[in-house]
Amino acid sequence: MRRLFYKPENAWVGDLIPYYENGTYYGFYLHDPRIRDKEYAEETTWHLIETKDFVNLDYKGESIARGGIHDANKNAYTGSVIKCEKDGLYHVFYTAYNEDFKLRGKTIQSVMQATGKNLENLETVKDFLFVSDGKQYEEFDWRDPFVFWNDEDQCYYMLLASRVTNRGDLRGGCIALCKSEDLINWTYEKPFYDPKMYITMECPELFKMGEYWYLVFSTFSDQFTTHYRISKNWNGPWEIPDDDVFDTRADYAIKTASDGKRRFAFGWIASKYGNTDFGPWEWGGTMNFHEIIQNSKNGELRIKAIPEVLDYFSKEIELKKETLYNCKMVQAQDGVSVESDTLGALLYPLEGDTFALDMVIKPERYHEFGIALHVDKELETGYFLRMNPKNQLVAWDMWPRGEQGRYQWQIKGDVPYQIETARKLPKAEEYRVHIIKEKDICVVYINDEIVLSTRMYNHKDGYAGIYVVQGDVKLIQYKEKRSE
Template structure:
């Protein structure tokens, strides 16, 4: 069974989480992006309902709702869906309202359709409505992805409307308007955890991530934490859900290969060289709250507990001097780059290890899908000098790689690093999809296409590295 939900013949787009206290399950929805080769008889457009009790195994049912991202609430035994639709000639976006008694068959309410006011908000972006009850004001609040009327094109904001009856909405000034992004702040979401409120949104300008802000009050100010993301570039349009005990954040790890943006190279060097698709596989992280109110994430229980069959990994040095004593492998490599090789990577597994560095290495970390040549493959590089983890794929080994990615960094995640501190790694792999967790607090998703069925390894450059407790975990047959 998949670790991360990937529908047949399709990709998962935005997830709309909804925990139903009546069923004790997440009655989630998602936007389905069908693959070009999907059999016509299987294609059903619109929102798809996905019921789950563990955030890993889903039962899927299509609905009759056609539109973009939104939210679902239950009021006095009736379910309310808020979603969005798009007109093309002329272009316009609308917030919509539908109701249901069974979560599958929905009745749209045409008279509740509304768009931006043209005064506070520009007559353009108006989508992804998120509705919740503000107990302090005793009103319903709706957040939307919008653009404010601002002096520059950096006008992406989280719009705010309020209502007494879920039908007629009053426009208010934006809940959050940083005048930073040249596009609407998509998929807005809000939740409270302890004494803090958290505002979540996604944006694809000046970065491509799901971000969060935090405040002691719904009226702000909304503070930006030092690390203001849940994951990296390969985790987007994420929204949160709460089952009464734990908070989760649901995003999608995109696939590659359809050239939807018409940006791929003319010559085919494999999918690693191709641009990201819209949608892919659902990745769910469990949210962790720190003492200062900032957030981290860790694996959900159903994914972590799935990997029970353990294989101990022997590490073989390729370059440099690697020593093993009592199951602990170490390497001193002050004058250059040292590489080692371990076991073949199963199609679906979890790789665990604990790493500690000394000195000032330029980088150290875990290599995936490599062989004795230690060139083609994928590298999770810890770089203390930059306080980041960088993901680099084997395409960097090709001269042609510079034509496609003329950048210093391919993917990265911030991580403050300290000498002699232990870093516990858990990398969950499902075919081409990978998610790294560090110290059960940081997540970093990625994709691996060109290289398969090869080995894992470790490396360190111009510093010392200690590796211990290396295991590959798989599901019991």
């Protein structure tokens, strides 16, 4: 059966390395077979998909083979793609990793290069191995090379996830800089970005959009997410925007690609161990795409659904009779109002786990309001998108929140929502919400500004709708759609 969100058979999607050329987006990705339980990114190679619309994906197979057990590239990890005008070849720089290659008892990382006349046939350059200097930068974090041509400096730049030597474990991360004139010989330069904030900053990327430059990187220490920084210059200074992340913790290691007019985010929605809501997040998951839009006034970036992805669910379903929970429903000219003195909900029957929901919600008076998904009639089980403009917070909650303990109170009442899904809710008079649900994947877009991606394993079918705590909320639009 056709799937909107791509995952290879018997394997999982790791970091994506996007590239655009001549109307086609190339999505290289780390192919993780998960050969042993609770071990990730072992025997990893580069595989490739191609797409023009982010709905129809063409799998091309393995693009870069890994080395043998005695080679530095026993595992092939994240990197970047660049086309050299001089030799007409595509040059791919990627992270090589072999746990048996050690220095002072710690495993090192290095950079290798693959080349080819086309993107589907790339061969590793056997005599190219680029390692850290061990003086300015540690040897143990030397990965995710992002290579680009710098017009101003008239040479190639390589940005890497690295760490400054002789720093503490938690704040030593930096984005290293190396330079080259020929893509072969590289010099070590001062760090490109050194905020002294993180363990390391993975998957760095630099791009220009309009009048602004953007530095993108992912972290797993203070917050598990992909960040961005803004500047009017390619070399900074870099400003932290008010909302500096693209998505939730579930959608990690986001990188981008552009056709010169539109820019898209490529990431992966992590799976959870044991295929249960109560399991820990894993490394690797399922491919995910968003469109990035820019506020030209201040340069801040926003996320919206790709129109072609929304059009995938084109068949509108006739709604079945609604169910009310502890509320009064009042018909209005532009929708229905849901009123309750405590907790109330307006719910519509929902079948299956693959669909799209389009809602327009206008909060009039509330302590809290939000969206219920895959809930039962009594709101005892299911998922709740908790929306609170007063605190500018939106996050997923679920019941039950975990396995019931021995005592009645052991139900995780001290964890009021899934903190790793929390986003900053935009201020607005009404909220236009797109929910895309396919099997255990759920992606929510709000007002073409923010997105919340997550997994939902435990609950299916049931009901969907809106809820309110002490107040009244108007539901202006509610549409359920399925794919043809």
